[in-house]
Amino acid sequence: MGKITGFVDFNREPPERRPVSQRLQDYQEIYGPWPEEAVRDQGARCMNCALPFCHRGCPLGNLIPDWNDLVYKGRWKEALAALHTTNNFPEFTGRICPAPCEASCVLAINEQPVTIEYIEKAISDKGYDEGWTTPNPPSKRTGKKVAVIGSGPSGLAAADQLNRAGHTVTVFERNEYIGGLLTLGIPDFKLDKQVIERRVDLMRAEGIDFQTSTNVGEDFPATDLLDSYDSVCLTGGSTIPRRLGVEGEELDGVHVAMDYLTQQNRVNRGQTSLASDRIDAAGKTVVVLGGGDTGADCLGTAHRQGAEVIYQYELLSEPPKERPTTNPWPYWPLILRTSSAHEEGGIRDYSILTKSFSGSNGKLETLHAVRIEWEREESGRMNMKEIPGTEFDVQVDLVFLALGFLHPQHEGMLEQLGVDLDPRGNVRADDNKMTSVPGVFTAGDMTRGQSLVVWAIAEGREAAHCIDKYLMGSSNLPSVNLRMFA
């Protein structure tokens, strides 16, 4: 099956990104269209491995070799069906997943991996374009009612699966939009919000009830859910941001990244905010603290706003450009990643510890930092050491803290329900995704801690399987292996 020598005949050629000068002018997605022949050739590169590491590397267990081959053969509709058997929202993961599948692609041992993620996106987009992705409500209803709290990717995945199994699902979302971080956290240039809306419309048409601007635990006691629903699934995410805890962090101009990103997303959707609340980088010097994806999102957003200069500082040392021998395939490569935002500019710097902020009149003016070096202890633990004499200051207008999240919000819903927490402050779940409260399940970052969208979907699917089993005694919904690869 497939093209046996495809991986030799074709090179990796991902779709082209729009020119930087053009894309900085708007918040549109950065990728242009991808011709069908190009997708086919890229699909032909897949080797149809008997041990598809990609399929294991993908938390969802996407049937990657299957749909790569189908695309190569031009059987798009079946490719879409295969894609949907493991992934409720390929249009999301096809855009914003860091693609652990590609990291574990067998071709990546000595070649560029297959463009799995782009092919995924191409298939799911084609499904919408051709009108193949249509509402498909369940033929039977079980009469069981399930409440899903939180409409991020794990909540949506759980809701979608539970609805397929014939349960009556209500999704509660405290924000005014469905989608959680997908909608409010991720910039439009990575994920156009139309993409989310059309999926939510589909789910609504399939019978899922969405209650927005409803904050469970605030608008009504969380325990009410236990009376009104046969089961509850908590998918509220990991929402408490990590802060630096240094002097001057309270100064005006130091922002948590998520406040910045959500504001811009709201603005893009036509909301107006007070000029005084507006975080605008136009013409300013910006420092993004944190070298991860959220940091990159701040970078891209700030560029679009017209920042003068942007620094991105990372505490850890600069990762190697290629896999070191100590970090071999198929493990997740700890290498320097250059996202689309980095392509657009900014100055990245590593091994920098922020010591404090200072300013006047409550307004940020200077970031004080020092360079560090990392030393490995005998136990393998890494220790950081400041390098004397490398202290430096940066004159800065805005600082975004993209340092990750600690755990879900405890006050309100979680406290009212009285679910047990784990030592890190996440909601504890048993092997069946059930919390300490019978009938109450949890999935996604709320229980796993901050993670990838693809993990969130996987979690939601597994929770749905467990809930279905809980409600019906057995479940036809697929179970997902939530054990990390390697």
Place this chain on the structure above:
Amino acid sequence: MVGVFKGKPFGLYRPEYEHAACGVGVVANTKGVSSHDIVERGIEVLVNLAHRGAAGADPETGDGAGILMQMPDSFFRSDAAGLGFDLPALHEYAVGMTFLPRDDAGRTQCENLVEATVASEGQRFLGWRDVPVDPSAIGYVARDCQPTIRQFFVGKGEGITDESAFDRKLYVIRKIIENAVGTADLKEPDEFYICSLSPKVMVYKGLLMAYQVKDFYKDLANPALTSSFALVHSRFSTNTLGSWKLAHPYRYIVHNGEINTVRGNTNWMIAREKSMSSPEFGDDLQKLFPVIPPSQSDTASLDNAYELMLHTGRPLHHVMMSLMPEATGERVQMSQEKRDFYEYHACMMEPWDGPALVAFTDGTRIGAVLDRNGLRPFRYIVTDDDMLVMASETGVVETDPSKVLYRQRIYPGRMFLLDPERGGIVDDETIKHELSAAQPYGEWLKQNMVYLRDLADAGGHHEQMDRSELVDLQQAFGYTQEDLRLLLEPMALNGVEPTGSMGNDVPLAVLSDKPQPLFRYFKQMFAQVSNPPLDGIREELVTSVDVRLGAQQNIFDETPQHARQLKLDGPLLTDEELAKVKALDVDGIKPVTLSTLFRVDTDEGEIERAMEALCADVDEALANGASIIVLSDRGVDALHAPIPSLLATAGIHHHLVRNGTRTKVGLVVESGEPRETPHLAALIGYGANAVNPYLAFQTLGQLVDDDIFPASIDFKTAQKNYIKASYKGLVKVTAKMGISTVHSYHGAQIFEAVGLSQRLVDKYFTWTPSRIGGIDIDVIEDDARKWHGDAFPEADVPANPDLPSGGFYQWRSDGEYHMWNPDTVAKLQYAAQMNDVTSYRAFAELANTYEQRAATIRGLLSFTGGNDPVDITEVEPASEIVKRFATGAISLGSISREAHESLAIAMNRIGARSNSGEGGEDYHRYVPDANGDRRVSTIKQVASGRFGVTTNYLVNATDLQIKMAQGAKPGEGGQLPGHKVDKYIGWVRHSTPGVELISPPPHHDIYSIEDLAQLIHDLKNVNSDARIHVKLVAEVGVGTIAAGVSKAHGDVVLISGDTGGTGASPESSIKYAGLPWELGLAEAQQVLVANDLRGRIVVQTDGQIKTGRDVAIALMLGADEVGIATASLVTQGCIMLRKCHLNTCSVGIATQDPELRQRFAGDPQHLINYFMFVAEDLREIMASLGFRTVAEMIGRADKLTTAEAVSHWKKTRGIDLTPMLAVADVPDTVARHNVTTQDHGLEKALDQQLIQRSQQALARKIPTEFSLPINNSNRTVGAMLSGRIAKQYGEEGLPFDTIQVNFNGSAGQSFAAFLAKGVNFHLEGDSNDYFGKGMSGGRIVVVPPKEAKYVPEENVIIGNVALYGATGGEVFIRGLGGERFGVRNSGALAVIEGIGDHGCEYMTNGRVVVLGDVGRNFAAGMSGGLAYVLDEAGHFESLCNQEMVDLESVVNADDIHELRGLIQKHLKYTGSANAKRVLDDWDQMLPKFVKVYPRDYRRVVDAQKRANQEFATSG
């Protein structure tokens, strides 16, 4: 002491899987004149065939030998016999040669029984005679179990009119006695045995060496003892269990070979007993049953069948023609009357199929027949003083060459009859014409046989089901997406079964947590050592898939009604064809359809109840005259689920066998379940005559509708391709057991079950071996209900629209578990590459715990305590332990040079062993590298292809491994596709680059255990320093084969598991053949120890061994050494793409693509790191169990126990591993692991003299010539000398013509094997099989004795299978050769004057000139080299298999020059009159030569020419 099992099952040992092979001989006076000389010469034959027999632990105890002769009437009348009573006239009395129990009570009881039975059957009991024997002439083991040997005399009773009636009565008497002894209360009932009871013949036999027969039985030395014939037999059993009665000859036949279908033949005989009737026997008939008693050898069973048929009044040759018919396929040319004869008799009985040479008698006449494949040699001479000498070898009786009238051999499928009343020998054609014309068989067939293809349309045309209905059915029958994608799609597209690579690593069906098709519990059995598998592709002419439906008639009659059956071209029925069958309405053929569904709204146990009801329905249908029963599972719906088709089929089949009604009816299975070849094979093997896989057809329709195929493939084509692929696959399955026809495979149940409970087997799959217990019918029902539930879920649950992924072939996270999965591969690679013990431990943890959860038998075991742990520092160091490790046999060609050498370097660095695989080896690797690394593979494999097996290759090894079978495809050959044969590979393999290479399924020099002994002897001669290995694959009976290997002086026996890797193999073979090594190893250990054959052999095992725990269990089950192949490759970067067969390995391992090979990133050190981890892991286990050395640990199965997990889970609850862990109770003196070496007897070799007399030549290359007499006991002459030359002079050898040896006499087997360059052999006389095997550059000339009066070119002068695997040299033979001349020749030049069937088979290089006739199937599988055949009769074209070759005239100047030059040489060396005739009339003769030109070879040669031309014109 030894042979403690005494023929009873013990542990995993089953006596019915004993095998025997042998030397067979016949001496007779062609005019029927009796003399004592005939007896003497018979014994001389026996003694000269001694090397074909064997001895066990006691060198003085043979496996058995004996002689069958005419009634020595005059002897019994002489004083010497000492009878105390009067004898009636000849033929009015009979003698019963009898073994009696040694204990007096038992003996008396048996004697009384004999006397009483004779009397009660109305005959006269005359008296007993003690047979005088000399126990001091035999070995202690034989003596210890020697029965009392007496003869009883029976006088013809009143009312018995003729001789045949007397004979019949004696048959009845013997059967009554045998049955009575079977039920009598005797201490040692097995000691009682009647060797013969006849007025015409006598048998003297016993647990003797050939040379002991005469000394033991004093009668035989008495000159008064005379006979006109002697049939003799010397046995080589794979095992010695101290049994006198297993010695041959049987009552009427001597047999060399193996009846592969004996289980089925026996079943069918039971099945037809109720339909027998005979006016001659009358009520006595009932006393004969069972015609074939249980637990006998194949030969004994054949003897029983022969005996019964003989008593039907048919002449002896008629009987044998119906038991062992010739091949009658369309490609075989034969007269219509003979074809009709066979067709008619096939309505009565299925063939007894297998390699066989049978000599048989009725007391007056002697016949001999060879199986259709001619896999046994039978040579004969007739002298001018009326003597016939026939034997497995030529030269067995000293004969004056001037007295020989002719030297001949029996041809495949042909018969030979010596009828003194007709004045001597009657040839095959005459006999068969007479018999074929005896009845109007053709007329009867025409009037009665119904042919399916002639029947009128009866509807049933294909209509595609609604999609959702189709998916429901697919779910209900357990389909997965892989069934569509990986099985049906390629079958329908290409007409071939899908190919895969690497081994099987999914759990056994009984250990899987997924529902399993019942088929997966059945493992196909296969031929190894004691019988050869067939090549169903290249030797297609002997195969046939046609089947018959309908009732069989009384075997005692021949009537037109016997032919009233429905004949099908093959066992698969399309829907249209099934409709025709169902619509049949003719007298004598009546179809009835019965449902095999069960209701799901029922309590558990419904399948069992439904089966009972079905049995009753079948009985009722039979009572109402049905002769075809269609078992149908049409109509599956929400309420009805199907009974698994195999359960229904086998259950009904055995129900009918038990009731004696099976032959009254044909069984057709109409089922949605079967979809792949193994399903079809199992259904047929368990009784289905025909199968309609309707859902597979519907699924093909779905694939067509989905535009999966190119437009050229519509439904009809897809269906046709699918059926074609299925038949190919089916023939492959039968061929791997050596069975040629589906007709005899039918009901032969050539399977071992793994994981089925005895209760289930006894009830539905009777007589199937199932040795570790397992599931009962409740689990089968669970699975059936689970699948049905997927298709028709309960009310509130929406159905899943998708089929499950499967994951049986390719890993999927929701599919079947694989031991090699991304996690284990990643962990192991990290461990090996980073030398990271933590990662190794994580890997081992995953491998071990998952095994324990799901995958393997060893996973079900745990270690018991008992011994005190020792400190790890006291345990043997890892550096010593790794010397017991080896990598697998992976050929250069299947993997890249880089990968191959990396493995070798790693193993040489740590003193372990790497294995060349079967692809030869670049001799530059024999020299160490500058840095001291050695790239030589210390184990050199000798496989059926013999690629690159030169003398130099053989001497550069510490181990020579004979690959009898491979776990991934036991019983099959292999193919290396042309695209993997690059210049380098072609050079190493002595073949043409770009030309596909075929390894035959069998070794063409191993058709039996004595042949294996011969090859072991050959290899040991070439390289006496090397250990000779025999690689076997686990299956039931492998223990007895291993014992045979030890007796054949193998130094090492490797028991491979079914999970081993492969570069390319049909998926169905990877998944459905062979057994886990745990079972095979444990059985081998049990049998070897019990027979005291263990100490002299090293036992190795392999098959997915990965961790220290695996190694520990292997050792404790009996291995001295282990092989680790797949894991070794994984350390070198293999990521189990399973694309080895496509040449596209992306990590540069299993590919020859230069670009991909550059990606190879393996390193010898990575493999060493891993082996060290395994050894250290093992040391920890050893320490915890208190073993300081590996030797102490070997065979300690008593320290293993069944893990608790076994009883926890419903599916595994019935598993009982106690038989596997049983340890034979033997004295401490009996070794349980390897302690000593084999005695190969090399000091007796004639080569010692050759070497002695060639000292000058060897030392200083001084030309030397000398002469020596030779006889057939001088085997493998020339090999040791050649080995010596290769060791000294390497690839180069000696200069041409350095050593010239002139022999006179009959050369033994393997004459001039591996003959090295510089050595010339000139033989005046004749030679046996395996002539010039592996010849590597020498020259052989064979001419008849000067005194011979016969015409040389009309007489047989050399044996079968000449020049097998020769890589160079020249051969000139004045006379005829046998079957398979030049098989796998890859470089020798040969001229000969006529040859038998299958000439030049699989040839890849060299030249063969035949100045005369060739047999059938010439050039099958020939991909290189050229042959020139002088076709004066003009029929060569019809005898040549033109699948791969073109035939053309010799017109090219180079060709003419070459041909003429070879014939001139032939004339020069042999003085051939034939050569002279041809050369004298060259211009007239040249046009009569046909050039046989392999197309592949032509393509390459043409390309070469074009390239040269381009170069010439551009340059």
